[in-house]
Structure formats: C-alpha cells, structure tokens
Amino acid sequence: xxxxxxxxxxxxxxxxxxxxxxxxxxxxxxxxxxxxxxxxxxxxxxxxxxxxxxxxxxxxxxxxxxxxxxxxxxxxxxxxxxxxxxxxxxxxxxxxxxxxxxxxxxxxxxxxxxxxxxxxxxxxxxxxxxxxxxxxxxxxxxxxxxxxxxxxxxxxxxxxxxxxxxxxxxxxxxxxxxxxxxxxxxxxxxxxxxxxxxxxxxxxxxxxxxxxxxxxxxxxxxxxxxxxxxxxxxxxxxxxxxxxxxxxxxxxxxxxxxxxxxxxxxxxxxxxxxxxxxxxxxxxxxxxxxxxxxxxxxxxxxxxxxxxxxxxxxxxxxxxxxxxxxxxxxxxxxxxxxxxxxxxxxxxxxxxxxxxxxxxxxxxxxxxxxxxxxxxxxxxxxxxxxxxxxxxxxxxxxxxxxxxxxxxxxxxxxxxxxxxxxxxxxxxx
Amino acid sequence: xxxxxxxxxxxxxxxxxxxxxxxxxxxxxxxxxxxxxxxxxxxxxxxxxxxxxxxxxxxxxxxxxxxxxxxxxxxxxxxxxxxxxxxxxxxxxxxxxxxxxxxxxxxxxxxxxxxxxxxxxxxxxxxxxxxxxxxxxxxxxxxxxxxxxxxxxxxxxxxxxxxxxxxxxxxxxxxxxxxxxxxxxxxxxxxxxxxxxxxxxxxxxxxxxxxxxxxxxxxxxxxxxxxxxxxxxxxxxxxxxxxxxxxxxxxxxxxxxxxxxxxxxxxxxxxxxxxxxxxxxxxxxxxxxxxxxxxxxxxx
Numbered sequence: 038x039x040x041x042x043x044x045x046x047x048x049x050x051x052x053x054x055x056x057x058x059x060x061x062x063x064x065x066x067x068x069x070x071x072x073x074x075x076x077x078x079x080x081x082x083x084x085x086x087x088x089x090x091x092x093x094x095x096x097x098x099x100x101x102x103x104x105x106x107x108x109x110x111x112x113x114x115x116x117x118x119x120x121x122x123x124x125x126x127x128x129x130x131x132x133x134x135x136x137x138x139x140x141x142x143x144x145x146x147x148x149x150x151x152x153x154x155x156x157x158x159x160x161x162x163x164x165x166x167x168x169x170x171x172x173x174x175x176x177x178x179x180x181x182x183x184x185x186x187x188x189x190x191x192x193x194x195x196x197x198x199x200x201x202x203x204x205x206x207x208x209x210x211x212x213x214x215x216x217x218x219x220x221x222x223x224x225x226x227x228x229x230x231x232x233x234x235x236x237x238x239x240x241x242x243x244x245x246x247x248x249x250x251x252x253x254x255x256x257x258x259x260x261x262x263x264x265x266x267x268x269x270x271x272x273x274x275x276x277x278x279x280x281x282x283x284x285x286x287x288x289x290x291x292x293x294x295x296x297x298x299x300x301x302x303x304x305x306x307x308x309x310x311x312x313x314x315x316x317x318x319x320x321x322x323x324x325x326x327x328x329x330x331x332x333x334x335x336x337x338x339x340x341x342x343x344x345x346x347x348x349x350x351x352x353x354x355x356x357x358x359x360x361x362x363x364x365x366x367x368x369x370x371x372x373x374x375x376x377x378x379x380x381x382x383x384x385x386x387x388x389x390x391x392x393x394x395x396x397x398x399x400x401x402x403x404x405x406x407x408x409x410x411x412x413x414x415x416x417x418x419x420x421x422x423x424x425x426x427x428x429x430x431x432x433x434x435x436x437x438x439x440x441x442x443x444x445x446x447x448x449x450x451x452x453x454x455x456x457x458x459x460x461x462x463x464x465x466x
Numbered sequence: 467x468x469x470x471x472x473x474x475x476x477x478x479x480x481x482x483x484x485x486x487x488x489x490x491x492x493x494x495x496x497x498x499x500x501x502x503x504x505x506x507x508x509x510x511x512x513x514x515x516x517x518x519x520x521x522x523x524x525x526x527x528x529x530x531x532x533x534x535x536x537x538x539x540x541x542x543x544x545x546x547x548x549x550x551x552x553x554x555x556x557x558x559x560x561x562x563x564x565x566x567x568x569x570x571x572x573x574x575x576x577x578x579x580x581x582x583x584x585x586x587x588x589x590x591x592x593x594x595x596x597x598x599x600x601x602x603x604x605x606x607x608x609x610x611x612x613x614x615x616x617x618x619x620x621x622x623x624x625x626x627x628x629x630x631x632x633x634x635x636x637x638x639x640x641x642x643x644x645x646x647x648x649x650x651x652x653x654x655x656x657x658x659x660x661x662x663x664x665x666x667x668x669x670x671x672x673x674x675x676x677x678x679x680x681x682x683x684x685x686x687x688x689x690x691x692x693x694x695x696x697x698x699x700x701x702x703x704x705x706x707x708x709x710x711x712x713x714x715x716x717x718x719x720x721x722x723x724x725x726x727x728x729x730x731x732x733x734x735x736x737x738x739x740x741x742x743x744x745x746x747x748x749x750x751x752x753x754x755x756x757x758x759x760x761x762x763x764x765x766x
Contacts, residue, residue, distance in 0.1 A: 127729040134513060151732065155513045231602070242712060292601040292623060294709065296593070301603075423510055426730060434533075434714035441623045441713050456533070463532075464731050465511050 082114040085365055087351075088129060089143035090122045094318045098381050099372075106371050113364050126151070133157035133354055140357045140365045145194050145347045146179040149186045150423040158352040160184035164366055173373075177348050177390030181421050189350030190373045190381070192388040193314045194419075196249055196344040197412045198330045204234075204308035208330035212253070212278070212342075215309075215333050219288030222308040236288035238298035239311035241279060241440065244432035245345065246311060250275035252417060253335040253342035258428050259420060265428055265457035268450045274337070276439045276446035283440070314409060317386050329405045331412040346416035348390065382406070388413060424461045431456035503738035510732035523739035534718060536740075543698060543719045546633065550697045553637040555690060558644025565645075566652040577649075584642035592706030595635040596622070599707070622708070625716035632707045632717060636700060644689060651685035652678070687759045694755070695748050701725055720744050 091099065096119060103115045118139065120128060126148055132138035134157065142148075142158070152158040162170075162185040170178060170185070179187035200208045204222055209215040219236025226233040240246050251257070256271015282289050290301070302310040303323040310316075311332065320327045332342035351369045353362065371377065378389040379397060386405050389395055400406045419425070435449035435456070444452070504523055508516035527536055561580055565573055583591065598604045599621035607618040621631045655677065663673050701721045708717035711726070718726070721744065728737030 123729065130513075130732075151510060154510055242709065290602055292620070294596075296597065297600055297603060423732075430730065433712075434716075437623075437713040443714070459532075460731065463733060463736075464509065466507070466509060466733075 082112060083361060083364055085113060085115045085141065085361060085368055086139035087115065087117045087141040087143055087368075088120055088125055088139040089117060090120055090125050091143075092315060095315075095381075095385060095387075098384055102372060102377050102380070106368060109371075110364070110367070113368075115368060129354075130155060130157065133356060136356050138354050138356060140354055140361050141369070142352050142354060143350065145349050145419070146187055146189070146421050147347060147419050147425055149179050149181050149352065150421045150425065152352065153181050153184075153186055154423055157355050158186055159355050159357070161186060161188060161353065164353070164362070165370075169370065172392060173390050174392055174395060176346070176418065177350065179348060179350065179421055187348070187350040187352045188369060188373065189348030189390045190378055191349045192346070192390050193409065193413055194345075194347040194349055195409070195412055195416050196246065196311050196313050196332065197409060198309055198332050199302070199312050199316065199320065200309045200328050200330060201302070201305060201307075202326045202328050204305070205328075208309070208328060209333050210330075211334050211336055213336055216282070216286050216288065218308065219282070220286060223288045232287070233306065235290050235301070235307045237282070237309045237311070238290055238293050238301050238307040240293065240295035240298055241283075241289070242294050242437060244429055244436050247275060247279070247432070247436055248345050249311070249332045249342035250278055252344075253332070253338065253340050254278065255338045255340055257417065258425075258432075263420070263422060263424075265424070265431070265454055265461070267428070267432065267457055268454035272450040272453065273446045276436065276449060278335075280439060280446070314387055317405065318384075329408045329412075331408060331415050341415040344412060344416040345419040346413050347419035350390075424457075424464065427460035427464050428457050431460050500738050500741060503734055504742045505739075506735045508734040508738075509736075513732070513734070516735070519735065523735045524743070526736060527740050527743055534715060534723075536720075536723075539718050539720055539723050542629070543721075546629075546636075546704075546719055547694055547698045549633055550636050550640060551690065551693055553633075554640040554644045554693055554697075555686075557637070557641040558646075559648050561641070561645045562648035562652055565649055580645060581642045583639050584646075588639065588702040589706060591639055592635060592703050595631070595638075596707050596709070599631045623713055625713060628708050628713060628717045632704050635707050636697065636703045639703065640693065640697065644686075644693065647685055647689040648682060651682035654685075655681045683759070687756070691752050691755055694751065698748060699744070 087099075089096075089099070096117065099117055103117060107113060107115055122144070125142070125144060129138055129142050129152070133152075134155065138157075142152070149158070165188070170188075173188070174192065176192055177189040178185055179189070198208055205218060209218050215237065222234060222236040223232050224234050225231060248258070251271045254271040254274035256266075256269040256275060258265065258267060260266040283291065290297070290307075293301075298307070298310055299312070299316065299319070301307040302312075303320065303325065305325075317327070317329065332344065334341050351372070353365055357365060373391065375391055375394050378391050378394045379399065381387055382389045382394065383399055386403075386409065388406070388409055389397075389400065394400065395410075400410070432453050435444060435452045438444040439446055439449045503516075505518060505520060506516045507519040507522070530536070564570070565577055565580075570576070598606050601607060601618060601620050601623070604621070606621065610616040611618050619627055621627045659677050659681075660673060663677060668676070698719075699721045700719070704717060704719050704722050705711075705725070711718045711722060720740065724737050724740045724744065727733045727740065
C-alpha cells in the first residue's frame, strides 16, 4: 500500500468513526429527550389539573384535601399548580384558546368576565344539580350574562382593619377614633426627629385598597348600568382623606406599599394595618397577638368603609373532555363539602360559602370570623365585568398623582373617569 | 456528486433536522404568527373571531393619543439603553482591567464577588432594590441622610427619581456580564505584544489604543450589541422596581408597554404590532452597529 492510499484510508476511517460518534450523540439526545419528555402516565389514571394563585398555607390545605380525594378515587390523579395572578390569567387564556389548559381554573370572581367573553370557561348551571347549588350562600355563585360560571369555596378576598392588640386594645369604629388612636401611636421613640412607630399602614399605592375610603364617602366605581362612575364626591373626599392621614395627621408612613406595610406590622412598628383575609395566617405565624375588625365608619356620611368582596372559586375549562368533566365536577363537590370548607376555615380563617358551614359554631363564635363576616356585610361585590381591569388601570395613575402631589383630588377624579372610558374603548375595539 | 458526498450531505441533514425543527417551532412559527396577529384586530372581544385588519394596528402604535404615548416611551427607552450601556461597559471594562493585573491577590475571590449580581435572580434583585429605595426605611436614603447628611430622596414617588432608581438597579445587575466578556478578551491577548510594544517604547495609552482596544473589540462589539438588545428589552427590572410603571404609568419602556397592552388589556393585535416595531428598531440597530464596528472582521 502506498503512503497516499494509507492516508486516504485512514481519513475515510476517521470520517466513518466521526459519523458513528455523531450518530451515537444524536441518538442519545433523542433518547434522553424521550425519556424526560415522555414521562410515563400513571397506568389508566384520569388526570385533573387545577391552576390557582393561592399562597402556601392554602396550598397545603388544598393538597391534603386532594390526597384524600385521590385515596377515595384511586383511578383519578389530581395535580394543583400555583401561578401568580397575572400569569394564571394570561396563561389560561393562551392555553385555553389553543384548546389546552387545566381542567379547573381557580381564583377570584373577577376573572370570570374576561374568560366568559373569550368563551373559554363553561356555564355550570346544568352540570350541577339544583339541590347542590342551593346549599351555597348566593354570593358564592358567580353568574355572568345569565349563566353560572364559578362556584366558590371561599367568600371574601376582603379588606379588614387588623390591629396589634398590645398597641390597640380596642379597634376604632369611626374615622375620628382611627385618627385619635393613630396620633397616639405615632411616636418618635429614639428622639431622632422621625417617627419610629406609626398608627396605621397599608398598601396605599394600589387602588384596590382605596375602595373602602371611596365607599365610606359614598362613592362607587360604576353606575347602575355598569359604566364607570369614578368622578364622584366619594372619590374626591376619599382621596383627600388619605392625603390628610399622611400629611395633616401624619399617622401613616410617607411611602408604603404592600411589603413595607406588612413588614412594619409584623415588626410592631405600626399599630394597625389594612389587609385582607389572606394575610391573617402570616401574622399568626409571626407571633403577633392581633385582632380583626371591620374598617371604620365615616362620620360625615354615616357609611362604613366598605371593602370590595369577591368569592374565590372553581370554573371549568371549555376544552374539558366529557370523561374528565365528570371527575372535575366530583372534585369540586368534594372540595366544597361541609367538612373540607370547615377545615379550611378553621386553619386559614377564610370565610366558607356553604350555608351550613356559615352557620357553624366556629364561624359564629370565633372572634376573627365574626368580624370578618361583618366586614363582608359592609362590603360590595366586586364586579365581574372585564372592564374592571380598565377601571383599575385608570384609577392607579391619578390616585398616585394625588399622593405624589401632582394633582388635586378633583382633577384626579375627573381624569380617572376620562381614562377609564378611553381604556374601555381601547379594550373593546 | 459522488455517492459518498450524497451520503455525507444526507447524514448532515439528518443530524441538523431536529435542531431545525425546534427552530421552526420556537422561533420561526411564533414570529410569523406574531406578524399575522399584528395585522389583525385580535383583542378581548375578538379573540376567536379575529380578522385581517391591514396595518391599522401599526398606525395606532404611532398615532394613538394614549398616556404615555409611543414617542415619549421610545425616548425613555433610548435614554435607558444608552445610560445603562455606558455604565455597563465602562464599569465592566474598568473592573476587567483591574482583575487582569498580574499582581492582584485573591483574583478568584474578587471575580466571584463581582459576578454575584449577575448570578442572583432578577426578581430578587428587583424587589430587594425596591425595598432599598423606600423613602423612610430604605438603605439608600438611610445612607444618604446618616452618612452624607443629604436630604432623603423620594425615589419611587416621582417619575424622574423612579427612572433613576431603575437605572441604578440595572447598572448593578448588568456590569458583571461586560466584565466577564472583557476579562476573557483581555486574557486572550498574547503578552508578547505588550513586551514588543515596551521594547518600542510605547506609552500606556498607545498600548491601550493600538493593542488592547483592537484586540478586545471582536469580543466586546457582539457583547455590546447583545447588551443593547437585552437592555432595550428588559421588562423585569422596570416592571418590578417601578411596580408596573409607577408612579402614574410614567416609568415604562416600550417592552413593558407592550406587556401591559397585551396581557393587562388583552389588546393582542396592538401588542403584536408594537412588538414588531421594537423588533425592527433592534434589527436596524444591530445591523448598523455590526457593520460600522466591523465586528465580524478578524482581529489578527
């Protein structure tokens, strides 16, 4: 063999080896991909997935209840997936439009509006028998455009006045008492000229937390026909009141978002906080001796500061198969059973939705539950129309501008209304 | 073509096919679909029955009288990108040059510490900085007032200060990338070049101008191009530090504006059109920048 032929032979051999090596690499990747992507299904099981946006302690209760359900029905596998509120909405819309998505979507009632308009959730009134639905408080059943789209297992998602019992022995019932207690609590403890403790804090950059002040002064976000009605005296007076709490009475921190106010309350640096039912278990864990009270009454109007109240519940994906639908209905019935609702209420202090559980001795006698129920009674149901999104977004900039000192309350109320109308027009174009 | 060559080409095609299929699935198809949506009226009320709507959404992007409008946000995005890039590159280069010095002890420790901002998840960085910018309890104001005797700044309440706050956060987050790239490029420069320059009596500046900069350019130009695109399209920091555009929707970049239009207001057609506009802006920038800087030319 000549030297040249040997080189050619050797190079062809190398090339063959390289090809074999590349092929092995390729085959390994394909195999690995299959092994990881094609996770074997649990033999013959029907899988139901729930998407929700509940915090960790609610998730734990849900998981234990799902385990019980799976024990009762070994042929079903249920998976709960947590998603942040906005990711849940946009993710569910995208997947459901594409014919996919979880079988059950769980959340506050205001998601029903956009989901219904996009036709991605099912009407439920024919899927559940009347006797079952009659067991619920009417506020738990979310109807939209004449059909039932959500069955709730929790009522509320509402704001209350949470107070540190060590600092506030008796919660205020009027705004004057609130200011008086706030002034008493706001103190410069180390003498550096700055308050080290405030009377009250809350996430006052977010318009959802402004609603109680608006309603207390007699306003509401929509008129009877469902159109925005933000330019009202309640909005103006509510804005002025919050500004006064900060600038005139100086009982709230200069800047306070959700995290800051929450931390201040947990650290005992604020006596009272306006927060929702979702926050109570966190305060319990932080070892704070706290009480819950409805938000105070406004003397000028004689109205309670009424929070927005929204049930939280289950809706069915419009793409659900008949076989899975049967089990999803069974699961919803299981999760809303008296036993499970009472368990959640006992552990989490969330308001149940079944009449029988609402009448239970725990709800009627527990101090937190009693006051929570009063706050719900003072509240107004959160509208489920998709336009609510535009209203929040129209309120936020002007609300913040008033607190930042760039707008008067009157100008802000007028701008909110104008912006809401424009945004609704853009949304519905 | 010989049988062997055909075989080789078929084999190559076979190997490339899966990657190409993935590319079609995750890049080409979504891109084409986005173009189609941008020419439709897809929105909350027309999500299933959407129809072709020509260039109406594009016209709206440029003419809609929203608050804030396209031009204001575009200007802000340009300022954001330029300021960030200037700081990323200058701080990154400066630190890389320092770390490239021979007589620095504990280089690995410094390098690790300096890379940390890049290693921390953006969500945590953004929320931590947001807390640090709090008026009363944030560490920034505490330092300003207690160490330097300066008045506290309302970082998150007025548009200008909030914009400065998000830039500071992103500068902190972005310089390690440039530092790592620059350090890698600096370390790849043969030391003999500097020795030869020393023998020729070259000054520090001459060495920087004639050796260092030309030789790190092929690494830095693509890094700057990438940095520009990432910064221009950085949703997380602006969205999280400013809490979705606060105060009063004044802290938006084009990309956060798209996000809001598409996912908060369900204006999918409009959002897709605006995202195409962003794409063309960045495409034009990248092509021009790469051509002008001759980034693809070999250094040696």
